[in-house]
Every structure is written in structure tokens, then in C-alpha cells.
Amino acid sequence: MLKKSLIRIKILIVFSIVISCENQKQNLKLPSIFSDNMVLQQKTNVSFWGFSNSKETITINPSWGKSKCVISNNEGEWELKIKTPEAGGPYKIEVKSENQTVTYNDVLIGEVWIASGQSNMGMRLSDGIENQDEEIKNANYDDIRFFSVLEDLTGNSIKNQNWLKTTPENAEKYSAAAYFFARKLHNELDVPIGIISSSWGGTKVESWISNKKLKKFKDLINENLPKNTEQKLIDIERVRYNDSIANLNKSKLGISTFNLPEPYFLWNENMVWNIDLWEKYRYNWTELDLNDFEFKNSHYDDSLWDFVPKSFNKSNSLKLNNIFQAKENTISSGIIWFRTKVLVDNLNTDYSFYVEKGIDHIDQTFFNGELIGNTFSVDGKRNYTIPKNLLKIGENSIAIRITNLGGDGGFNSPVIIKNNSSSDTISFENFKFKHHAFITNGSSVLVHNYPFNELVQDYDIIEKKLYRGYVINSPYGNSISFEKMLRPVIPYTIKGAIWYQGESNVENYNEYQELFSGMIEDWREIWGYNFPFYYTQIAPAIYGENHLSHNLRDSQRKTLEFTSNTGMAILMDIGEKDNVHAKNKQDVGKRLALLALKNDYNFDIVPSGPLYKGHVNYNNYIVIDFDYKGSGLCLKGDSKDFEIAGIDEVFYNASAKIIGDKLIVSSKCVINPKHVRYGWKNWVVGSLFNKEGLPASSFNSLN
Template identity: 35%
Template sequence: MKKYLLKNILLAVIGLVSVAANATVKLPSFFTDNMVLQQKSTVPFWGESNQQSVSVTSSWDKKTYKAAVVNGKWNVVLKTPAYGGPYTIAINDGEVKTLQNILIGEVWLCSGQSNMEMPLEGWGKIENYKEEIANANYPEIRLLQAEHIESTLPLNILKVQHNGWNVCDSKNIADFSATAYFFARKIYKEKKIPIGLIHSSWGGTLIEAWTSSGALSTIHDFDAQIEAMKSESSRETLEKKYNADLAVWEKHLANADKGYQNEKVIWASVGFDDASWKTMKVPSFFDSNGLGNFDGIVWFRKKVAIADNSKDFTLSYFADDDDMIWVNGNYVGETKGYNVERHYTIPSKYLKKGENVITIRVYDGAGNGGIYGEENIALKSDKEIISLAGDWKYNIGADSKDLPARPYLAQGQNRPSAIYNAMIAPLADYKIKGVIWYQGESNAERAFQYQKLFPLLINDWRTQFKDKNLPFFFVQLANYKQQKQEPGDSDWAELREAQFMALKLPNTGMAVTTDIGNGEDIHPKNKQDVGGRLANIALAKVYNTKIDYSGPLYKSFKIENNTIVLDFDFKTEIKAKEGMLKGFSIAGADQKFYWAEAKIVNGKVIVYAQNVPNPAAVRYNWADNPDGNLTNASGLPASSFRTDNWKGITQEKK
């Protein structure tokens, strides 16, 4: 009997050891070493296990939380103290997994499109990037980088880079969001609170892609596309029509491109006479080199001398948006995407000793266009490096103005809700302090629609993160494109207006950046001030710091005889930044705007123009690339605005 009992006990022990050995607790990708958890909160913490129960022990309070495993999943709610650390969390389901170097602090979600995504180095190369990277030693700032993923349905798994959270240092910061980093750095320097940055953004994306299908279904602007994501037959119908329309448009484009004749490339041939072509510096954007705001096809040609053609050459550069390349009339390759670095190999068989001709065809659909990147663009082989920087011959192949509008169908990541499903939904239970957002360039052509899309997204995220007052601070579009001599319409101004209107929502804040953009670059390099201005808003609104965080914001107007009197919020020491006030235009009932004179009297701005005796409306900085100078004690710029509600150029676009 004793032997039998002893045998059973031994088998049971062996069984327990076997089960423990097979225990495999799994955690979401954002629960890793080095993570930051939100301070003074009840923080959901969850995972998977093949055991019956799990216990979680937090070192800051030495408490153990127990959870039953149901259908392979478990969850607990941790109580976090005021900021501090480092701490550990031990998860035990028979085998112990311990997360190390955890900080308790403030977690911010950083999202948007390319200007939020823009890294310190990589394709971004912000101002002073080498120095900024070298000095980025902030062990209490932590970084989590989401991968670019899209999905037709909400996911519960977030795909991340670099195995999860990383400590902010020179090695880890180079490919991280510059705006997010400078935001965190300023708050950390002021408050010495650990900061966790979750960076989930994607260049060239639309706001509706970041919004849940449930929220979008309430406005009905995207019903067909949302249905197409659910239904194979609906998707096929939409795609079939789009593909047919696109084929027709591409035929128009090909027929319009002077670089082709009878579907044969003529402008890439060695013997083609380009003597009548103009010259342009490369690398550069052609919008700022004589082709302001041009969209369409531009061909570039350059003759280069090669001493040794026995080896293959390589050539790397960026192009905006799409490019094709030929060498001595031989097709080498093509690439699509404005932020994708090209890496072409030119076979030695295409080359000859002496003079060779390189031809690059660039198609630009919107915004900047051209061949851009490092100044040292060069052909390289094992034996030679030949600089290609400098003058290239160029000619216009086709102007988009001469073509019908290109058909559009949101695909991939830009389908409504597609990025939300994969890059936001998995984070919904991760406790965060707030959101910083920089997006809108891609929606500028539908700026009027953005008036409802932007607050829709803000309220949607507040619902998903279960915080109806979640701080949401955003960047208003910077100045960009060619400056206009006369006042006129602007879709970028209309988009800024939509962003301004979102301030009606509680606990929002807007960083105005029309003084630190770059008319020649949709990705301005000064991200230090962008992140700093967002941080000022957070310091004032979240961290109770007395700090200026806004320039003047338009409040109301009144017509007095032949003048219009404007009143503002944030008008302490309202003034011109330098010289006389500029950037104001005025119109009568005919809706024709003229540049106006403006002066400040008793804290208000009085606007008038001699040729508008009966004024009806005033606009300020109403342009793609404005140069107004209204400010206040903060030195920060006033937001653009208009006093009228006349129909804009984007009102009918959806």
C-alpha cells in the first residue's frame, strides 16, 4: 500500500514538473522589458497561457494578482503608483516570466502621417540630426515603434519593431519619430517624469483609415468602401469599376506624355537631341525650381563620362512620387512611392567607356515632385564614383492640368478603418495619458469633409480608449507650396480651418506651425519646434505648468463703417512679430478679396482697405504658404482664419 501511494505521489510530482515545463505564458507585443505603464491608474494587463491560472506580481507594491485562464486567455488589473522605477512584473503560470526595467510614468500615443512618422535620420534627416542623435541619452524616455500593418477587421495583436519597448539612446532614436521625441524630451526636462512613447503612424495616409468602421458608418461617406471590406462581391464590383476607369486615365497619361511616341520611349535614347531642354539642379524638388505647384511628368537627362565600364554601377536616390530610369536607352527599373529610397544596379553591359546618357522619368501626383535626397548623389562601382549632383536637362512630359482627374479608390492601408484595425485597435486597452497627432496633408483636397472627419476620429478614439476626456493635441498644417502674390482660394487653408474648428472639443490643443514650414518641402526639417509646441500644450493643460502655449485664436468680428474689427482669444500683448501687420485680406459682398491694412487698437485688430468701402469679410493667412505675422506675448503665430462661411473649393469633394 505504501509503495502504491509513493508511486502515485511520484507520478503526480513528475506530472506537475512536466506541466510546468510546458507552461508557456504569452504576452502582447507591448508588454516587454523597458515598458512604461501609466502612473496612478488601474492598468489592464493580460496575456495567454495553457495552464488553468496565472499569478502576476508587481514589485512596486509587492502585490500578487491572480486570474483564471479562460479559453487560453487571462487578464488582471494592476494598480500603479505615482511615477518611478525601475520595477519588475513577474508572471507565473507554473513557469515564471519576469519583465525587467519597467517605469511608471506617462504614456503618450503619437500618430498621424509622414510628418509625425518623419525620423531623426533615415529619410527625414531633420535639422542638426547628427547632433540630436548623439545627445539623445534619456534612459527614462522609452520608445515603442508599431509596424505598418493594415487589416479589414480589428486585430488584437500589434506588430512592433525591435522586440518591443526600447530605452531612448543614440542607437534607438535615429529611426523614431522626431516630433514625438522632441515632445517627450521637453516634458521630461520640465517634469522629470518617465515618458513612454507609442509611435503608430504611416506616411501618406488618410484620416478615415485611422477611424473605426463603427464611427465612419455614422456619417455614411464611406459606406460602399466599408461594405467592400466585408463583402468579396462588393469589393470586386468597386475594384472592377476603378480598374476600368484607371486604365482609361493611364491611357490618357501615356498619350499625353511627349516622352513617348507610338508607345516607344524616345526621350531616353542616346541620340535624342535635348539641346532645347532647360536645366535644373539635382537633387531638388522641381516645384521650387521653376515649376511651382506642378503635378505631372518631368523627364531628366544627364550625360556622364565613365572611364571603366567593366563593373556594374549602383545609383541611389529618392524620387517623388514615382520614377523610371534608363541608361543609354536601356530600361533599368522603376519604383513607386515618394519616401522610398531607390537602389538601382546598372549592368556593365548597358555602359560604355566615355559618354553615357542617364534618363529619369518622374511622375508626381500631388505636392512636391522631383529627384531629392543627399547632395552626393552618385554613380558608384568598385573602381569609380561619379557625382551626378548639379545641372540636369529637363522637360515636361505631361501636365496633370491637361488630363481628367485621376480615378481614386482607397486601397491597402488607405481603405476606411484599415489602419485603425491593425495599428490602433490592438492598443485600446493599453492605458495612455493622451494623444499627439500630425495628419491632414493627404485630406487637403477634401478639407471641408475633414470638418466632420477630424472630430469623429477624436471622439472615436476617446470611446475606444474608454476615456471621454482623453487629451488630444495636434499640429495644424505648416506653410507649404509657392507663395501667391494675390489673395485667393486654398485647400490647405481650408484644412487648417477644419483643424481649428476641432478646438471646440474639450481637452484639445493645436500647435500652429505656419511660421516654421518650408514652401519647398512638405516635410519641413524643424521638428524641434513642432514637438516643443505640442509639449507646451501638454505642460499647460495636463501638467499644470504656467507656460504660454498658443498664439492668438480668432473669436469674433464686427463691422464698423469701412472697417472690420477682430477680437481674439489669447490676446495678451497681441502684436506683429516684426514690422507692420501683414497677412490680412478683406472683401465686400462680391467676395473678391484684396490685401488689407491692419492695426492693433486696444487689443483688437482693425482691418480695412481703400478699395473695399463696404467690407463684409476678413481672412488671415488664407493661403497654402502664408506669411502673416500676428502673434502675442508667447511669440507663437496666430492661426489662420476667416470670418465668412462662403463656399470653399473643397466643399463638394468627398
């Protein structure tokens, strides 16, 4: 009997070992950026990488040439390079492990560029650009292909992403600036063009720099940064640090910290278009209890809550910054509950809860204590059915929990209750409200019990008391966009990069040049080669009170001096005074392409508008010289945006005229001028060009 038991034990041990070994096996897998229809960089060694079983031979067999092999490491990771021919295709590529084969069809060889930045690079062909309908209609290019990294911090959408050919249906989702860049290159070079698009609106340059590199600029950041440089250790360090911060807030202030569910941040239902990201996580939000579930109930006693001020009675929106009289968004970023009552006299039909322009960002809406709506969308309309079985004659309660993750949230338009025969708009002054929690660390909340008056009067004091941790799971945290939006496509082989960003760094323009140059250096170090990097100078506009966007433009101009193999597309003539998202993206893409055509493809063209080179002072005037004068300088319209100053550095308006290939500026108010500047304000329409039609950059000789 004992012998049989021992045999059974041995069999079980062997079986367990076999099962354990089987569980350790993993299928051959490559990142989603390798897919059918992909474009590979021509005439170079392109990187392939992925996962397989440990110490397994991986073979890549391209239909254009010889196969190549590599053995995976102990963790099953592998990487190898394949030499590509000149532009052409379509080709087929087979990637084989010892037991599996992954095949990629319709692969083209051409020029591959990455396009990144904030909202002006992310702005799509369907987002209201100039001549939008015609541009989308004509977007038929089999040889222009896009791989778009969508605005998703969970990592789910990129797993389902692939390369797309340019058709009207696909192109309306493309970055407009990147598309016009690609179209110009394709038309001039007659080769396939691949664009890897990865942008996120509102992000600062700090978010696109790796933690390893950002640590070198710690004095500029003025924030805590993780000590580790390996990603797994960075993630662990952030979580542990934030846990310790949560304990401090609890022990010192009596404030509890709750983590919010995924997807963390989602602009609207159109931004992540390859999966229904909100549907995947929406249930977790309905179950989210922040010590506030009782607020939804019909009979909850809200007598201590405040009514919305009567000044909002006739308002078309109810924004949180206005309620809390906040100049900054910090107090408005959080969880705010609203409650009101409506009278019902008809129980025979369903009603609707309707907000035409949506609620910013997330809402759970309850009618008589029952959930009727649960949406994550900055501007998507809310149209929730109120089933007739929830109705009662007389007073009915509505409770809305709004989670605003950043910026100025709230109701973008009035709340309407309607049925088939009637429609009633609820006056905002009939809502009661309670600020329940502050957003912290990007994806957590601090639940408090401060009354409205104290929040408004003493928020600065309250804020100084709060302990804040690392911003994680938000595109606006240091290094987060780099980690979530860029790292998944590294080291896919690229020709170069184009970049449109800077609007969100206007406030810290003094640090921008050093940070921006550091970011470019960071990307090149991680990719392993000194690829060309072309970027746009932000366009003139009114960026806000006390925002000096011309200083940011100058930081971008000076980056050309400090960072090699770069170029700047100047946009001084296409800005819109009250809109930082100028609709003219055609010229943005074209001007970025001119830089590439000149510097990387040897076209004999003028790639840029005039750039300040230097000046010479005379008794009554200044002579200015420029680079990129092309076939000559040209003044358009009223040249009122030149100013000069003497040794006292007080600037006066100056007149300008062109003599030969130089610009002469003078003012009756300044004798013995020393300094000159051009376009030195937020809003300006460029008046200085070269004869090729490219505008000059603003500048200040004091800088």
C-alpha cells in the first residue's frame, strides 16, 4: 500500500512539473506595430523584436532577401535587424519560432517618420481643418500608411491596432499635420510613406521625456522624480511612494485616498476608435464607492449642501471653475455631486435626461436612487432614458456625480428632462452641490469634508496642507506620455521625427529650450542614432492672461542653435487670434516636409522662412541680417511689428524697409538704437517673408 502511494506521489510530482513547464511556454508574439500593410524604412537595417519561449531560435524570412536568425534570452525576449532594399513592394515577411509562424502581408519599403506632440499634432482631418470635406474625399493613397497610437493609458487599444492604408474612411482619423507632411513627401519622392502617429492633447514636453533623462533636469522640474531608471522599478517606486503619501494624508489630515478605476483618462468616445474602451471598464465606475453612495438616494438629507449661485440661472453652462471662483483648475479637478428635484405628473411614458453638449468628464447619473447613465466623455452628449417604472407622481430626485480629472469640468449645456410631449429645462440655480474629493496623482482622489465657503476662501491654505504624490496614469505626469505612448513603438526603425507641441509649456518658457533639447537627445539615445528632428514653432494666438507665448516661440527658435540635425517650421502667418488650434494644417505639414526634402532628400529648395542672424547698429537705425532669405526678403501688409530700443532697453515701434538683402529698421523715438525685436507679442500676423512665401520667425535680439 505504501509502495502504491509513493508511486502516486511520484506521478503527481512529474505531472506537476510537466504542467508547470507547459505553463511557462509562451506563443511567438510581436508588438502590434508589426502588422499587415506596415511600411519599413528603406536601405537600412530595421529592428524586429518580440517574445517567445526561452532560448528559442527565431527566424525572419523576408521575401526580398536572405533570412536571419536569433536566439531568445532567458525571459524569451529577442531582437534582430533585417536589411531592407530600396523603396518598393508589396512584400511578405515570415517570422518563425520552432513551432509557430507569423506572416505579414502587403509590406512596403519606403520612408518612415514618427509624428508626435500635443493637440495640434493630434488634430485629425475630421476635426474642423480647412477644406476638410474635400481633403478627406481625396485621401486615396495606397502607399501612404499610418500606425496610430491612440490616447489610451491602459495599453488595450494598441494591442488591437495595425497599419492602415489611406482611404477616406481611414484618413479622417489621421493626424492632419502628419498626413499633409506624408502627402507632400509621397508626391515629391514617389515612394511609400509610413507615419507612426503618437500625440496627446495638452501634454507638456516633460511628459515626453524618459525618467532617466528627466532626472538630469531635476533643478528645472522642481518636483520629486523616481530614483530608479528601469521601468519596472520606477512603477514600483511610484506606487510605494504614493501609498506613503496616502498614509500621511490620513494620519495628518484625516483625508482618505481612493484609487479611481481605469481607463484613467479618455477625451471622448471618438479618440480611441479601435475598441470600446469605456465599455470595458464602465462597470467598475458604477460600483465605485467613495464614501458617497448615500448621496444618490431620494431621501438623502442634503440640507447642508449649497445651492448653485443664482448668477447661473440663465447660463448656458455650469463650469466648475466658475462655481468655485477658481483661476486655476486645481480646486475644480475632483468629484462634485449635484442634486435636484423635478416634478412629474405623467407616469405613462419614459422620460429622458438630456445634456446636448455633454458633461465634462465622467458622470454617474441617478434618478430616484437608480443609475440611469454612466459616461466618460469630455464633450459627448448625455441622453439617458428614465424608465417609467422609476417615476412617481410629484417630486423625483436627480443626483449626478461628476468626476473631473483635469481642466475645467462641469455641465457644457443645460440639463433637460423631456418626454414625447413635453420638455423642461432645469435651472442651474435649482441644483445643490457638494465638492466631495480632490484629484491627486492623476488617478486617485482625496475625499474631504470641507464646506463650500472654506474651499472658496481658504483653498490656497488647504492646498498647501495636502500631500501630493507622483502623477501616474495621467498623460500630464512627468515621463508618462513617453512610457505609455512612445515606448511601445521603440525601437521601430524610423527615418526621423516631426513634432508639434509647446502650447502647454508657455508658462515655463524659460526652461523649455533646455528641456526640449533634452527630449530630442533622449529619443535619439534610446533609438540609438541621430535621426533628423523637425518641429513647428507654435502659432500666434491669445494664450491666456499673463501668458507670453512669444517667449516660448523664441525658446523654440534657439533650440536650432543648441541641437543639431533639427529644423523649425514657422507658422507666424497662419495663427488664429482666439483659437490655438489653427485650422490650416496643410501649410504645417508642407513646411515640415520642406525641411525633410532639403536636408534628407537633397532637394534644391529653400526649406524655411527667414531666421534672425544678427544686426549692426548705426546712429539712427539698425540693419538686420537673416538666414534663409531665399531669393530675397519681402514685406506683406503693415510692417508694424518691429520695435527697437536703446541702451535703456525700452522698446518703441519702428518702421521697416528692405534694402538689398537686408532689413533696415528705425524709429524717431530712439537715437543710437541697440536692440531690435519682431513679432514680440502673443497675437501677431507675420509681415516678413522670403520671396518663396515662407514667414520669418519672431525674435528678440536681447535673447
